[in-house]
Amino acid sequence: MLSAIVVVLGYIFGNFPTGLIVGKCNHIDIRHEGSGNIGSTNALRTLGFLRGGLPTLVGDVLKVVIPCLLVRYLICPNLTGDTNGFLSTNYYVLLCGFGVVLGHNFPFTLGFHGGKGIASTGGAFLVFNFPMTMIPLAVFLLVSYVTKYVSMGSIVGLISIPVSIAFFYPGQWVLVVVASFYTILGIARHKSNIERLMKGTENKLGSKKK
Template sequence: MIKYVVIGMVIGYIFGCCQTGYFVGKLNRIDIRDYGSGNSGTTNTLRVLGKKAALFTFLGDALKGVFTVLIARFWLLPHVSGINPVAFLLLAGFGTVLGHNFPIIMKFKGGKGIATTGGVFFAVDPRMALICLAVFIAVTAASRYVSLGSICMVTALPFILYFFYGYQPVVLAVGIIYAVMAIWQHRANIGRLIHGNENKLGQKVK
């Protein structure tokens, strides 16, 4: 069982290392990490390069999570026993988030993993992804802070997992790991939110 968990996470990590925002930036003759917040995720791409570039970045980052879960579900899961199937798929997907956040081929400087997390949860159970999206949209629309919407979305993940799958300790633990990772990646944003100088949605950065 452990062997297949490791294989799934390694496959996920390899997918995660493909940084959509970086490639979109290069098509626009820049390194996206040299601008704005310095990461290669959707929000920074939106602020630096605009909506079209951000859309491509979001889709690419989300699809990494989808592809990982599909591979884990149809190729690895039939050989696995002794672990909750949902936990197994989420662990494989978490490898993708790790690859996205800390890509070895880019000196571990990646994004924050929100779109990739959304792709993972969509592939595991679209119902969960719809609730995540609703939380993100509601909070972001009310506050105009993408970071706050992202933080609230990931904070809701363990509760969403509990709602759909009940008290499954391993599943809930993996959900908490996703939330902790995303909140850690947003630690600078949290500091700016506290001090009132976080960039709002639609605000351009240099």
Template sequence: MLQLISIFIGYLLGCFQTSFLIGRVFNKVDIRELGSGNAGTTNAIRVLGWKAGVLTFLGDFLKAVVAIVLVRIVFDGQAYALYAGLGVILGHNFPFYLMFKGGKGIAATAGVLTAFDYRIALVACLLFIAIVALTRLVSLGSLLLATWIPVGMYLFYRQNIEIIVLGFVFMFLAFYRHKANIKRLIQGNENKLGQKKLT
């Protein structure tokens, strides 16, 4: 029951769609109808500019941190905090008031990892930055970041099967939301950061 409550708290916070709100309030557009159609940081950068992209990342990152901190205050237990993080990702990716069409959850996932365990978050951040710097492929960096999550959970929480399983759930959600990107990566025509024309 506490797991479901934690997910619900996270979901409500995750439904705060930063890029959608920025687009509506400041640019009078629905970002889901522009660029890649994704309500996330990368599309915000491409469509609305770097300032909007940074604000989007911060908003999506912080809502995950708030969810985990809140659940840790209310409930005792590492796993409950991670369930709240899972709820944030579900709320971000599938917001009920936007017909369940949201973002891909990577910035929110970064917030989850940072609030949950800085060691796992640090490796994830370095891995993402290195891949994006070398390839300019945000999707590839995101996928490798997601792959690291269950590995990191196993390395630091190998005695807690529940946390390791949740790590795989986070990875699965990231891969599911990036399925179109994976197809383009395989075909060799994935969009690169800074590229204007989208496929």
């Protein structure tokens, strides 16, 4: 029951459409610009870093950090769970964060058409384990910089998340499984990017939308 509650809590927060609001503040509907995605990458390409990319990124991170902090310190504090990580505070934090990503990707307020959840995924793992998050973040930045493809950096960064948890939390396979949900969903949301990468038509960092 508690698992369902924290997922629903996260989903409600995830429905906050940061990119759409940032776009409206700049007199555009971001759903009709660039890729049509409401996430920070499209906001960056459409409005630039300061007007679009940064505020959207911050908002999408905060909307997952806030509920995950509520779970960690108010709803499910100091739960040790079992040796596999099940029913621990960390387990509930990951579930709440996944609920936010679901809400961001499939918001009922926007007809279930949302973003890809990369920034929100990063925010969830900032609360889960801040030092550990530096590994997927470094992977994302490095791959994006080398390849010039944000989508490639996102995909490889997503894959590194459950790998990092398996290293930092040996034996706690429930946490690895929940983290893998983020990875699977994130890669699935990048289906069109993967197709363009294979065709060589994916947009590079700094380029205009084709």
